[in-house]
Amino acid sequence: MAETSHSATPTRRPTPQDVNDREVVIRVRGLEVGFGTKTIMKDLDLDVYRGEILGFVGASGTGKSVLTRAILGLVPKRTGTIEVFGEDLDALSPQSRKAIEQRWGVLFQQGALFSSLTVKQNVQVPMREYLSISERLLDELAMLKIEMVGLKPDAADKFPSDLSGGMIKRASLARALALDPEIVFLDEPTSGLDPIGAGEFDDLISTLQQTLGLTVFMVTHDLDSLHSVCDRIAALAEGKIIASGPIDTMLASNHPWLRAYFHGKRARAALA
Amino acid sequence: MAGAIARDPNSFHKQASLPVSNAYDPTAELVRHGDELKATLSGQWTAARSEAVEHEAAALEDAARGAHRVLIDLARIERLDTLGAWVLDRTRHELGGRSQRADFVGAKPEHRILLDEIAYRGFQQLPPPRRSSIIDFLAQVGESVVDAGKDVVRGTSFLGEVVVALLRVIIDPRRFRVASIVHHLEMVGFRGVPIIALISFLVGCIVAQQGIFQLQRFGASTFVVNLVGILTLRELAVLLTSIMVAGRSGSAFTAEIGSMKMREEVDALRVMGLDPVEVLVLPRMIAIVVALPLLTFIAAMAALFGGGLVAWAYGGITPEVYLSRLQQTISQSPSTFMVGLIKAPFMALVIGVIASLEGLAVQGSAESLGRQVTASVVKAIFMVIVVDGLFAMFFAAINY
Numbered sequence A: 001m002a003e004t005s006h007s008a009t010p011t012r013r014p015t016p017q018d019v020n021d022r023e024v025v026i027r028v029r030g031l032e033v034g035f036g037t038k039t040i041m042k043d044l045d046l047d048v049y050r051g052e053i054l055g056f057v058g059a060s061g062t063g064k065s066v067l068t069r070a071i072l073g074l075v076p077k078r079t080g081t082i083e084v085f086g087e088d089l090d091a092l093s094p095q096s097r098k099a100i101e102q103r104w105g106v107l108f109q110q111g112a113l114f115s116s117l118t119v120k121q122n123v124q125v126p127m128r129e130y131l132s133i134s135e136r137l138l139d140e141l142a143m144l145k146i147e148m149v150g151l152k153p154d155a156a157d158k159f160p161s162d163l164s165g166g167m168i169k170r171a172s173l174a175r176a177l178a179l180d181p182e183i184v185f186l187d188e189p190t191s192g193l194d195p196i197g198a199g200e201f202d203d204l205i206s207t208l209q210q211t212l213g214l215t216v217f218m219v220t221h222d223l224d225s226l227h228s229v230c231d232r233i234a235a236l237a238e239g240k241i242i243a244s245g246p247i248d249t250m251l252a253s254n255h256p257w258l259r260a261y262f263h264g265k266r267a268r269a270a271l272a
Numbered sequence B: 001m002a003g004a005i006a007r008d009p010n011s012f013h014k015q016a017s018l019p020v021s022n023a024y025d026p027t028a029e030l031v032r033h034g035d036e037l038k039a040t041l042s043g044q045w046t047a048a049r050s051e052a053v054e055h056e057a058a059a060l061e062d063a064a065r066g067a068h069r070v071l072i073d074l075a076r077i078e079r080l081d082t083l084g085a086w087v088l089d090r091t092r093h094e095l096g097g098r099s100q101r102a103d104f105v106g107a108k109p110e111h112r113i114l115l116d117e118i119a120y121r122g123f124q125q126l127p128p129p130r131r132s133s134i135i136d137f138l139a140q141v142g143e144s145v146v147d148a149g150k151d152v153v154r155g156t157s158f159l160g161e162v163v164v165a166l167l168r169v170i171i172d173p174r175r176f177r178v179a180s181i182v183h184h185l186e187m188v189g190f191r192g193v194p195i196i197a198l199i200s201f202l203v204g205c206i207v208a209q210q211g212i213f214q215l216q217r218f219g220a221s222t223f224v225v226n227l228v229g230i231l232t233l234r235e236l237a238v239l240l241t242s243i244m245v246a247g248r249s250g251s252a253f254t255a256e257i258g259s260m261k262m263r264e265e266v267d268a269l270r271v272m273g274l275d276p277v278e279v280l281v282l283p284r285m286i287a288i289v290v291a292l293p294l295l296t297f298i299a300a301m302a303a304l305f306g307g308g309l310v311a312w313a314y315g316g317i318t319p320e321v322y323l324s325r326l327q328q329t330i331s332q333s334p335s336t337f338m339v340g341l342i343k344a345p346f347m348a349l350v351i352g353v354i355a356s357l358e359g360l361a362v363q364g365s366a367e368s369l370g371r372q373v374t375a376s377v378v379k380a381i382f383m384v385i386v387v388d389g390l391f392a393m394f395f396a397a398i399n400y
């Protein structure tokens, strides 16, 4: 066989203009979620494009985690539609829903590692469930993911209760990445990490995005992450998305909360 | 970059269909020129096709036997993820290890980055722990004997801690947690009444029925009243109640304290200068020590009532006769009634201490919580019966 030559696509960060012609992987329309008599969000619309890192900001308690959980189907919604990969999650058969669940990975705010399994076993849970591969490859892949997220190999045989807060975040990212998902949901991945660790985490996320075409939905309060890795930012307040766009849009916004957020003392320090 | 994968119009639909279609299965076309092997890979080398990925890679490795040089052409690979990259790099590495030269050619830039990131390396495996079943078994037996001994010591010293906490609370009554005690009294005592009364009632019926059935043969069926009265008041009521409370409330105590331990709530109490024994254990101990004698009394009454009903219906002993015989029996040995009740608080202490200790022994995992709850119930029931035996010997020795 003749060797095929081929042209290389230069690596390039997406620009806002790209956004219009890109595939929407998560489309939320008219979402309303509430508990009891309390309404957390109403008429919320959100698009997440393929291959982007979306930073999701909002004051504590505005419902960022609740929105994530609603998209994942863990919190019931009152009205609205949620489409993932172009499919309405309500209209799916259990089988196709399972297929979609294999294509996303989730890092919960509290880690949510299985406490009776070691880190390595935790990473292997989804693999054992969905992949039919040899025991050797299973071990190697688990170790690979564990190293990839910056954990030492000796952490592999530790139980979650023996890990530090930052290690829990990393281990649970390793588990979220176990199946090489197309979308990862990260709920405050860098909170509780030291600044250097947080920076490495950001680099890791952006490497994965570039090499695997990963779409990242990242809830974060970390201004550094917002500046350095996020392609687009969406801000949640009063139960709605008040603004979305690249960081420049955010900086230019006149919404009082956004002004306070992006022009506060900490934000200026992060920009400097 | 990402776009190259993202813009591939097929990349989404192929994945969405289940089961995955074969058209995108990873394949390796192998062409041999003398001692050079050229492998042209195509398809999707991803986790979704993990089985085929492993299989194709193994086939490539086999085919490469005897070839000095192996060229792996990646240009036609459509999708590559960490699983695919790992398997490919591992294959290349292993061929290299067999003193063959293996190289990747034509990789797309994003695949190149991925392969560089992944970079196969062996992970050193921890040596599996030494196993010898006989030695393990003997060691386990030894360990459990030592543990049982330690349990007794720990239980006693824990009881001491509880007493100290109690004294502290008595000296400074503001620290008395009335709300908590009342809550646990309701859970242990009040809510336990129906099931304990029902079980005792049924056991009372059964004892009476069996008694009448056996005693009838000697024409002594009225003695069933003595049987039911003494057995219930001395032993049955307190035993049944203790076993039920160990199962109902002991397990609840262990689970409550254990899950607080698991989520560092116990540590949070400690750093606030609050003593977990005083805050968590003492109210439960007080509640169970108060509730168990009361429940025992209710259980005794229910069993006597059940016995009376059966005696009436099955043995023809009217309630008047039943009651007067019962009175006679008890007044002949007035200690009967007290013997059961005296034991109750001790049973409560045993159950409370074991349940609290097991709860505080919970480690970080959900599994450990389950283990301790089981241990708590099993140990508590065992100890209740042992303590009952000790009391029986004691009362016999002092002729009570």
Ligand SMILES: Nc1ncnc2c1ncn2[C@@H]1O[C@H](COP(=O)(O)OP(=O)(O)OP(=O)(O)O)[C@@H](O)[C@H]1O
Pocket: A035, A040, A058, A059, A060, A061, A062, A063, A064, A065, A066, A067, A109
């Ligand atoms: N299961 C629930 N039942 C009732 N209310 C809930 C529930 N889960 C969340 N809430 C409420 O929803 C609101 C949003 O919570 P959420 O956890 O989404 O906040 P958040 O934006 O993620 O905050 P943070 O940045 O602190 O994580 C809060 O007021 C919370 O009390």
Ligand SMILES: [Mg+2]
Pocket: A064, A065, A066, A109, A187
């Ligand atoms: Mg949250």
